[in-house]
Amino acid sequence: MNYKFVKGSIALAVLAALGGCNTSQNESVAPCTENVCKLTVLHTNDTHGRFWHNTDGEYGMAAQKTLVERLRAEAKAAGSEVLVLSGGDVNTGVPESDLQDAEPDFVGMNSIRYDAMAVGNHEFDNPLTVLEKQREWAQFPMLSANIYDKASGKRYFDPYKVFKLENGLKVAVLGLTTEDTAQLVDPNNVKTLEFRDPTTEAAKLGQEIRSNKEANLVFAITHMGHYADGQHGSNAPGDVEMARALPAGTLDAIIGGHSQNPVCMEPGTPDTYADFQPGDDCQPDQQNGTWIMQAHEWGKYVGRAQFDYQNGKLTLTGYELIPVNLVKRDAKNNAIKDDSGNVQFIQDEIIKDPELNAALQVFQEKGEAELGVRIASTDDLLLGERKNVRYMQTNLGRLITTATAEKLNADFGIVNSGGVRASIQTGDIAYRDVLTVHPFGNTVNKATMKGSELVDYLGQVATLTGGGYPQFGGISMEVNCSAKSVSISAIGGKAFDASATYSFAIPSFSAAGGDKYPVINTINAGLVDAGVLKEYLESKQTIHAADYQPAGEVTFINNSLNPANTNNCGQDAIGN
Numbered sequence: 001m002n003y004k005f006v007k008g009s010i011a012l013a014v015l016a017a018l019g020g021c022n023t024s025q026n027e028s029v030a031p032c033t034e035n036v037c038k039l040t041v042l043h044t045n046d047t048h049g050r051f052w053h054n055t056d057g058e059y060g061m062a063a064q065k066t067l068v069e070r071l072r073a074e075a076k077a078a079g080s081e082v083l084v085l086s087g088g089d090v091n092t093g094v095p096e097s098d099l100q101d102a103e104p105d106f107v108g109m110n111s112i113r114y115d116a117m118a119v120g121n122h123e124f125d126n127p128l129t130v131l132e133k134q135r136e137w138a139q140f141p142m143l144s145a146n147i148y149d150k151a152s153g154k155r156y157f158d159p160y161k162v163f164k165l166e167n168g169l170k171v172a173v174l175g176l177t178t179e180d181t182a183q184l185v186d187p188n189n190v191k192t193l194e195f196r197d198p199t200t201e202a203a204k205l206g207q208e209i210r211s212n213k214e215a216n217l218v219f220a221i222t223h224m225g226h227y228a229d230g231q232h233g234s235n236a237p238g239d240v241e242m243a244r245a246l247p248a249g250t251l252d253a254i255i256g257g258h259s260q261n262p263v264c265m266e267p268g269t270p271d272t273y274a275d276f277q278p279g280d281d282c283q284p285d286q287q288n289g290t291w292i293m294q295a296h297e298w299g300k301y302v303g304r305a306q307f308d309y310q311n312g313k314l315t316l317t318g319y320e321l322i323p324v325n326l327v328k329r330d331a332k333n334n335a336i337k338d339d340s341g342n343v344q345f346i347q348d349e350i351i352k353d354p355e356l357n358a359a360l361q362v363f364q365e366k367g368e369a370e371l372g373v374r375i376a377s378t379d380d381l382l383l384g385e386r387k388n389v390r391y392m393q394t395n396l397g398r399l400i401t402t403a404t405a406e407k408l409n410a411d412f413g414i415v416n417s418g419g420v421r422a423s424i425q426t427g428d429i430a431y432r433d434v435l436t437v438h439p440f441g442n443t444v445n446k447a448t449m450k451g452s453e454l455v456d457y458l459g460q461v462a463t464l465t466g467g468g469y470p471q472f473g474g475i476s477m478e479v480n481c482s483a484k485s486v487s488i489s490a491i492g493g494k495a496f497d498a499s500a501t502y503s504f505a506i507p508s509f510s511a512a513g514g515d516k517y518p519v520i521n522t523i524n525a526g527l528v529d530a531g532v533l534k535e536y537l538e539s540k541q542t543i544h545a546a547d548y549q550p551a552g553e554v555t556f557i558n559n560s561l562n563p564a565n566t567n568n569c570g571q572d573a574i575g576n
Contacts, residue, residue: 047297048089065356088177143157150192178235218250397420446503463484463569
């Protein structure tokens with residue numbers, strides 16, 4: 001097989017010289033004076049349960065292993081040492097993984113021989129007992145310097161690990177986790193933990209590592225997010241903001257995750273994202289002398305960073321995001337197939353490692369079988385058919401928005417009706433039924449607004465029709481269709497106050513402008529909608545449909561298209 005790697009040389013700057021690196025004075029410093037010490041870093045992040053390939057044969061850990069082993073061999077042949085790192089969020093996103101506490105994902109990572117991973121916020125989607133089980137499964141350290149046990153005041157994870165490589169180079173890998181974690185997960189899962197400022201922890205530990213001459217290089221693996229030019233919106237500050245705030249030379253590179261974007265910057269405009277497409281050249285970000293990298297999501301890419309280190313200077317000689325069996329797609333995102341009906345890969349197909357593929361197949365088949373297992377029941381129909389949910393408030397819409405609001409500890413919830421694709425029939429409910437309701441894998445995010453801002457926002461949202469028609473839960477209001485305004489009477493059972501601040505759960509799709517919603521800043525909760533609904537149903541076990549039946553909390557007036565219609569601002573109440 002031929003693999004397509006760097007398409008052209010990228011001109012990359014040389015980092016400032018590190019202090020305290022005199023080999024004649026300190027034995028801990030690698031012999032990288034006359035000779036160049038080469039280092040290759042391979043990295044992924046936010047795999048979110050994608051241990052198995054998708055229906056088009058994309059990504060998956062068996063193919064990733066084949067690729068990583070090839071890259072290892074190429075690096076060794078070039079005299080380079082290798083570290084394989086993860087930016088975190090192994091958990092949550094695929095039912096087959098979720099149902100098995102991500103055991104197959106850790107099996108895959110062990111087989112690929114990851115050296116370390118950052119602890120992501122989704123590692124706390126389950127009780128700490130599950131996380132502790134995952135720590136035992138992992139044959140590599142899970143690192144986070146800024147998570148503390150409240151009772152003891154000690155760090156809950158190892159803050160960093162120093163890797164002593166065969167060429168004599170010593171690399172400290174420091175883990176950091178977003179401060180947003182506490183508000184992105186069930187509070188009960190993290191009530192014993194404290195999430196401190198990662199920048200403060202990085203500054204302290206970076207200085208200690210260098211002062212003690214423990215390592216030549218200090219890399220951070222982070223789950224904090226990359227936001228171009230530091231514009232992080234409602235999210236906690238991420239990698240860019242930290243790199244700018246730290247004293248120059250604290251961190252040599254940041255291998256990140258959380259924002260789930262390919263960090264490829266536009267040449268000549270370093271604070272602007274490039275229009276990156278699979279197979280394109282990629283120039284990572286650099287802030288205050290620190291390289292910042294992130295490999296999108298789901299194991300779609302393996303990032304490969306190639307470094308030279310000599311005389312206290314680190315040079316990035318090459319960088320690329322290598323697609324893992326990504327396929328060519330048309331304008332509608334459908335896989336393009338050849339005349340024989342086979343999908344066309346962007347680069348040569350990577351053959352799945354047979355041993356790992358067989359091991360993971362056992363987990364995949366077990367997970368698929370469990371999708372049909374009863375998780376709850378309902379005593380009546382939960383209405384989600386297109387002809388209903390796009391034209392009026394329904395009990396299923398109310399159930400979904402109640403579930404998302406409770407999960408994010410928000411005051412109320414919104415879901416666009418285009419994200420609700422089916423009803424749930426009377427009787428037993430299986431996870432497979434939930435996935436027919438939410439098939440797209442959208443995430444649920446958290447937004448915060450002042451009451452006065454919320455009035456303006458909902459004036460635009462509540463008057464939408466079609467797939468944008470919103471289902472609400474936890475809010476009472478009158479919608480004026482002609483004026484495109486709302487009059488809110490209560491939120492979360494309390495009288496509305498225009499000067500107060502409110503939070504609401506909303507699909508990431510809608511927050512990003514989907515279905516003609518206004519684009520808003522949200523906290524990237526990253527919880528998959530189907531998973532949130534499943535968890536809620538499991539907690540209730542028996543759903544009494546009448547408990548979720550709308551009772552006029554949201555009404556519509558002044559509909560010029562149909563004055564008699566009080567269910568929406570469109571043509572009719574039930575659609576055609």
